[in-house]
Amino acid sequence: MDLLADVLAWFTDPDNWQGSAGIPNRTLEHMRLSALATAVAAAVAVPSGVLLGHSGRGGLIAVAVVNIGRAIPSFAIIALALPFSIRAGLGIGFWPTFLALVLLALPPIFTNSFTAVRSVGAEVVEAARGMGMREREVLFGIELPLGGPLILTGIRVAAVQVVATATLGALVGWGGLGRYIIDGFSVQDNVRVFAGALLVAALAILTDVVFGVMERILFAAAGLRGRRAPARMEHPA
Amino acid sequence: MPQRAFLATEPLIRWGWIWDHLEEIRTQTVEHFILTGIAVGIGFAIAMGLSIVALRFRRTYGPVTWVTGVLYTIPSLALFAFLVPYTGLSTLTAEIGLVSYTLLILVRNIVAGIDGVSPAVREAAVGMGYGRARLFLEIELPLALPVIVAGLRIATVTVVGLVTVTSIIGQGGLGLFILDGLRRDFYTPLIVGSVLSVALAVVIDVALAGLEWLLSPWSRARTAG
Amino acid sequence: MSEARIRLDHVTKRYPGASTAAVEDLVMEMPAGRVTALVGPSGCGKTTILKMINRIIEPTSGRIEVGGRDIQELDPHALRRGIGYVIQQVGLFPHRTVDENIATVPKLLGWDRRRTERRIEELIEVVGLEPEMRDRYPAELSGGQQQRVGVARALAADPPVLLMDEPFAAVDPIVRVRLQEELRSLQAQLQKTIVFVTHDIDEAIKLGDQVAILDVGGVLRQYASPEEVLRQPANAFVEEFLGKERGLRRLSLIAVRDVPLEDGPVVPSDAGPAEAREVMAREGVNWVAVVRDGQLRGWVWESELEPGRKMGDLAVRPFLVRVTADNTLREALDAIVTSHNQVAVVYDGDRYAGMLTLNRISENLVP
Numbered sequence: 149m150d151l152l153a154d155v156l157a158w159f160t161d162p163d164n165w166q167g168s169a170g171i172p173n174r175t176l177e178h179m180r181l182s183a184l185a186t187a188v189a190a191a192v193a194v195p196s197g198v199l200l201g202h203s204g205r206g207g208l209i210a211v212a213v214v215n216i217g218r219a220i221p222s223f224a225i226i227a228l229a230l231p232f233s234i235r236a237g238l239g240i241g242f243w244p245t246f247l248a249l250v251l252l253a254l255p256p257i258f259t260n261s262f263t264a265v266r267s268v269g270a271e272v273v274e275a276a277r278g279m280g281m282r283e284r285e286v287l288f289g290i291e292l293p294l295g296g297p298l299i300l301t302g303i304r305v306a307a308v309q310v311v312a313t314a315t316l317g318a319l320v321g322w323g324g325l326g327r328y329i330i331d332g333f334s335v336q337d338n339v340r341v342f343a344g345a346l347l348v349a350a351l352a353i354l355t356d357v358v359f360g361v362m363e364r365i366l367f368a369a370a371g372l373r374g375r376r377a378p379a380r381m382e383h384p385a
Numbered sequence: 386m387p388q389r390a391f392l393a394t395e396p397l398i399r400w401g402w403i404w405d406h407l408e409e410i411r412t413q414t415v416e417h418f419i420l421t422g423i424a425v426g427i428g429f430a431i432a433m434g435l436s437i438v439a440l441r442f443r444r445t446y447g448p449v450t451w452v453t454g455v456l457y458t459i460p461s462l463a464l465f466a467f468l469v470p471y472t473g474l475s476t477l478t479a480e481i482g483l484v485s486y487t488l489l490i491l492v493r494n495i496v497a498g499i500d501g502v503s504p505a506v507r508e509a510a511v512g513m514g515y516g517r518a519r520l521f522l523e524i525e526l527p528l529a530l531p532v533i534v535a536g537l538r539i540a541t542v543t544v545v546g547l548v549t550v551t552s553i554i555g556q557g558g559l560g561l562f563i564l565d566g567l568r569r570d571f572y573t574p575l576i577v578g579s580v581l582s583v584a585l586a587v588v589i590d591v592a593l594a595g596l597e598w599l600l601s602p603w604s605r606a607r608t609a610g
Numbered sequence: 611m612s613e614a615r616i617r618l619d620h621v622t623k624r625y626p627g628a629s630t631a632a633v634e635d636l637v638m639e640m641p642a643g644r645v646t647a648l649v650g651p652s653g654c655g656k657t658t659i660l661k662m663i664n665r666i667i668e669p670t671s672g673r674i675e676v677g678g679r680d681i682q683e684l685d686p687h688a689l690r691r692g693i694g695y696v697i698q699q700v701g702l703f704p705h706r707t708v709d710e711n712i713a714t715v716p717k718l719l720g721w722d723r724r725r726t727e728r729r730i731e732e733l734i735e736v737v738g739l740e741p742e743m744r745d746r747y748p749a750e751l752s753g754g755q756q757q758r759v760g761v762a763r764a765l766a767a768d769p770p771v772l773l774m775d776e777p778f779a780a781v782d783p784i785v786r787v788r789l790q791e792e793l794r795s796l797q798a799q800l801q802k803t804i805v806f807v808t809h810d811i812d813e814a815i816k817l818g819d820q821v822a823i824l825d826v827g828g829v830l831r832q833y834a835s836p837e838e839v840l841r842q843p844a845n846a847f848v849e850e851f852l853g854k855e856r857g858l859r860r861l862s863l864i865a866v867r868d869v870p871l872e873d874g875p876v877v878p879s880d881a882g883p884a885e886a887r888e889v890m891a892r893e894g895v896n897w898v899a900v901v902r903d904g905q906l907r908g909w910v911w912e913s914e915l916e917p918g919r920k921m922g923d924l925a926v927r928p929f930l931v932r933v934t935a936d937n938t939l940r941e942a943l944d945a946i947v948t949s950h951n952q953v954a955v956v957y958d959g960d961r962y963a964g965m966l967t968l969n970r971i972s973e974n975l976v977p
Binding site: 505507511513514524527601602603 | 687690692695700703705714747760
């Protein structure tokens with residue numbers, strides 16, 4: 149079809165592979181910010197989720213976090229981040245996008261980390277404690293290894309979400325692959341829109357697949373083969 | 386693109402604007418609600434069909450989950466962008482995209498819900514002479530309802546969020562205000578749109594939770610000592 | 611279907627990939643209006659056999675007839691609506707009230723509401739539930755109550771055949787005994803053709819009119835009345851399955867009323883010590899019981915006799931354990947073993963009817 153032929157032509161046009169608006173640059177930009185936001189969110193959410201899960205309390209908080217996280221549309225978060233970013237003197241573009249993405253990534257990682265530690269059978273933990281293991285040893289020797297796969301699942305869900313939502317960053321002055329779609333819309337360049345969509349979809353799927361593979365390896369390593377992967381946190385962009 | 390200097394002094398909310406635009410806000414909220422309702426309704430119907438097939442022919446569950454999973458992973462904006470050249474900047478485009486997002490969670494929950502029906506109940510029903518169709522409609526589906534409604538809640542809240550994105554392809558709903566605010570460097574509609582879409586999601590979630598409670602009186606009954 | 615006899619004609623069930631058959635070439639007839647108990651170790655196929663009767667499991671080969679009709683000729687759903695089915699976990703529909711659960715098959719058959727209502731009222735009484743329970747949900751009932759609803763549900767459309775798969779295994783022992791007894795009296799009223807699967811030989815003996823002892827592979831090792839199985843086990847397998855208390859089990863099948871009682875060492879209350887001693891010598895015991903107006907007052911040891919005092923004036927010891935004509939010999943044996951004077955005193959209402967000694971009881975054990 150016409151459009152697809154044009155899109156193919158767009159991809160094979162060497163101009164599109166150069167410079168700051170080129171595919172490599174935009175892709176890397178997108179990946180970098182996504183990775184950074186996910187990493188920061190993980191750095192905050194994994195320890196807090198794990199510790200709360202280990203303490204055995206706070207189940208209600210975890211549920212509340214999930215529900216709240218789900219109810220807030222990603223578009224709204226990015227948009228809302230803008231005035232606050234400007235007020236804080238951080239300007240447009242990178243900061244509101246980054247902050248919004250971190251916020252978006254927190255709930256799934258937090259909840260999964262919490263559940264991961266919680267779901268390690270109570271009997272196992274009790275046996276460990278009964279054997280005289282200290283809290284720290286229980287945490288690092290039992291709960292984390294057994295819960296590892298689930299934590300990774302949470303990070304995967306968050307990562308995919310972040311990659312997807314980062315496309316909206318173009319609306320608050322940032323770059324990334326969303327630029328192609330947004331700019332394409334504003335000048336009615338269907339080819340660019342479609343190409344951008346392809347790139348971003350591919351990146352999202354790739355992220356999901358890569359994490360999925362890592363998860364499977366970790367699941368098998370934890371001897372949990374046959375244990376079903378838990379339902380994902382639902383929050384697409 | 387927004388001007389830094391201007392925005393730094395713009396107040397967060399201009400109440401006057403809200404007052405002036407109450408009618409439009411009401412219209413778009415209703416529009417948002419309708420777009421959500423259509424998407425979830427159609428999504429549920431399709432998901433039910435897919436689930437029945439997946440339950441009957443177990444081997445199809447994997448492929449069904451895979452396809453709906455891919456649809457779910459594709460960023461919403463990208464999905465809409467794929468559709469636009471073929472279905473235009475229309476409600477149809479928006480709805481096709483929105484429906485696609487509901488499928489994974491709904492199929493998963495419908496299948497899980499039916500699978501979760503106690504085998505003893507199923508055996509007793511079959512042993513008493515229930516045929517396949519009546520078994521599904523009268524026994525399995527009602528008992529699976531809590532899990533299915535849970536899926537519906539998640540799907541609906543998700544769709545409410547996604548409808549905001551459809552504003553970018555020219556559709557209605559509260560996303561229009563958000564977009565408007567971004568384009569005109571004007572916070573008020575941005576905040577109004579965002580807050581209201583969150584509120585709408587919460588209200589619908591609570592309402593569906595209530596529906597779930599209403600539909601399963603047997604789980605409210607307390608167990609005997 | 612009044613003639614609801616069940617016939618299994620060279621029935622085999624073989625699962626794909628299994629090296630041995632679950633049920634191999636079984637020939638068996640279950641009489642109409644009687645309880646047939648299928649009992650055996652796990653893997654003996656008893657549940658498989660049961661489930662082939664209502665076609666939940668389809669036989670690999672062979673023919674099964676219910677009420678003279680080949681079940682393969684019937685639509686399986688129609689077949690099942692005509693057969694009551696009770697399983698161990700009951701499987702009450704959690705989303706329906708007791709009432710609605712019981713009404714299930716009548717509804718499937720299209721009964722009108724009045725007929726169904728009348729039937730439910732009947733059944734509630736028959737299975738021993740209270741009318742207030744009708745609007746409750748299964749989650750609000752105890753295990754015993756749930757199983758009663760399960761039985762009522764199975765009987766709702768008045769099927770001639772009732773299939774029961776270890777129905778009482780999941781309730782606690784006290785409730786189980788009650789349910790067993792209630793089933794017995796129910797059956798005395800209704801006379802259904804019941805096929806009862808259990809792993810508990812005592813339950814099979816208690817409830818079955820016919821007991822089928824099955825070995826792995828659905829092999830029928832003995833198929834006879836409980837008395838005969840206990841009295842004359844057909845082979846080593848059956849003997850081992852019955853275990854060591856075979857004799858005692860037989861005693862539980864015989865009622866006290868079926869056995870001639872003895873008078874025992876009894877004297878009237880106006881008798882003197884000499885007469886008492888005579889009686890004791892004759893009976894060969896060192897104690898004597900005192901009777902006045904047909905009522906047993908109690909008993910005394912020989913050493914407690916006082917010269918010059920009548921029996922009625924002595925302080926007597928009461929008989930602590932009594933047995934009635936309806937009790938089994940096994941219960942009488944328990945009374946004998948726990949009493950000081952090693953007899954079971956039998957009462958007919960309030961009247962003293964006689965005594966049972968160990969001798970009399972063991973006479974009934976000898977084949």
